[in-house]
Amino acid sequence: MPLHVSRQGDVVIVEIEGQLIVSNRQELKQRVLDEAETGGRKILVDFSRTGYIDSAGLGVLVSLAKRLRELGGDIRLANLNDDLQTLFELTKLDTLFQIADSKERALETF
Amino acid sequence: MAGLRTLDLRIPSELQHIEGVVAAVVHRCAGHAFDDRQLALNLPVALTEALSNAILRGNGEDSAKEVRVRVELTDDAVIVEVEDDGQGFDLDACTEDPTTPENIEREDGRGLFLMRALVDRVENFRGAGNVVRLTLRRPGHAA
Numbered sequence: 001m002p003l004h005v006s007r008q009g010d011v012v013i014v015e016i017e018g019q020l021i022v023s024n025r026q027e028l029k030q031r032v033l034d035e036a037e038t039g040g041r042k043i044l045v046d047f048s049r050t051g052y053i054d055s056a057g058l059g060v061l062v063s064l065a066k067r068l069r070e071l072g073g074d075i076r077l078a079n080l081n082d083d084l085q086t087l088f089e090l091t092k093l094d095t096l097f098q099i100a101d102s103k104e105r106a107l108e109t110f
Numbered sequence: 111m112a113g114l115r116t117l118d119l120r121i122p123s124e125l126q127h128i129e130g131v132v133a134a135v136v137h138r139c140a141g142h143a144f145d146d147r148q149l150a151l152n153l154p155v156a157l158t159e160a161l162s163n164a165i166l167r168g169n170g171e172d173s174a175k176e177v178r179v180r181v182e183l184t185d186d187a188v189i190v191e192v193e194d195d196g197q198g199f200d201l202d203a204c205t206e207d208p209t210t211p212e213n214i215e216r217e218d219g220r221g222l223f224l225m226r227a228l229v230d231r232v233e234n235f236r237g238a239g240n241v242v243r244l245t246l247r248r249p250g251h252a253a
Contacts (some may be wrong), residue, residue, distance in 0.1 A: 023125035055220035
């Protein structure tokens, strides 16, 4: 799961390529927490190149959202395909996250 | 043709092997009239959950222990059995509803829920070890 990290203003954009699952979720968690430690507390996760996400991957997103909000930041999700959107709706996590259909729209919501 | 309708895999109990197993099973099902969502979401996620449970809980991530996977394509479904060396578990008792207000912000507790939501049938029984069996029917082959 390569992670591509970039910045736009004070927002850290993390693009996940491939699957976000139990075997690699810690990589995402650590990278985002590292960014948060150095002040990057507005995180946009871009799923445009993500395949599938399992329960552990969803759990990491929940955990990161809580931590970032505790730190005064937040997380936004963008570019979920229909399958991933279904996954968030099934688990009702679409009520916990702000989900945008593009990076640009997600950036506007910070 | 029988060989093309079955697949047997054995992996050490290490999480890094999950993606490869899932890719092999999805590849075997491709071209057998499953729809795109079944191959991109339902089967990969449900199988990932079953493998993750087998590796982490069943076998305690002991790489000396194997997880055994058997895939069978029938006329109307794919049946995937994931077997570990654990003591098994009560599927109903262990399945939580992660969508309730008290659970929604929990990091864990979504695995069995997703498995059961994404395939048509989930069974758990004793074979040589503990077996979780997933059945995913092709479109138009409802039980």
